[in-house]
Amino acid sequence: MKEQVICKTSDIQPGEILESFFGKQNIIVCRTQDGNFYAFMNQCIHQGAPIGKGLICGATTDESTPGDYHYCHKDEILRCPWHGREFDMKNQGRMLANPSKKLASFNVRIEDEDVIVYK
Numbered sequence: 001m002k003e004q005v006i007c008k009t010s011d012i013q014p015g016e017i018l019e020s021f022f023g024k025q026n027i028i029v030c031r032t033q034d035g036n037f038y039a040f041m042n043q044c045i046h047q048g049a050p051i052g053k054g055l056i057c058g059a060t061t062d063e064s065t066p067g068d069y070h071y072c073h074k075d076e077i078l079r080c081p082w083h084g085r086e087f088d089m090k091n092q093g094r095m096l097a098n099p100s101k102k103l104a105s106f107n108v109r110i111e112d113e114d115v116i117v118y119k
């Protein structure tokens with residue numbers, strides 16, 4: 001198993017993205033509002049955008065109608081900067097519109113204050 005300390009927990013606040021490298025692979029580490037960390041390849045599965053340049057945001061529920069929006073997944077969704085595809089960080093980076101597709105992801109664990117990414 002390959003693993004690597006990427007940063008300290010205090011380097012990424014909830015709702016933030018940190019771009020880094022896992023070996024030679026360009027990755028991002030994200031933190032959701034509940035304090036958990038998630039790591040993905042820094043490459044959108046659509047046309048390869050650097051997804052770390054995107055936004056962490058939420059989504060609307062299926063009950064939403066024009067002019068009547070219901071929000072969910074606050075700060076759990078990663079939105080691609082190029083064409084806006086959205087990925088659920090807490091669900092293995094699965095695309096909201098097509099959950100059969102997902103970002104390449106890595107495991108993350110915290111030891112002391114270290115954020116460790118591993119395969």
Ligand code: FES
Pocket residue numbers: 044045046047048049080081082083084085
């Ligand atoms: S490259 Fe990410 S949505 Fe198109």
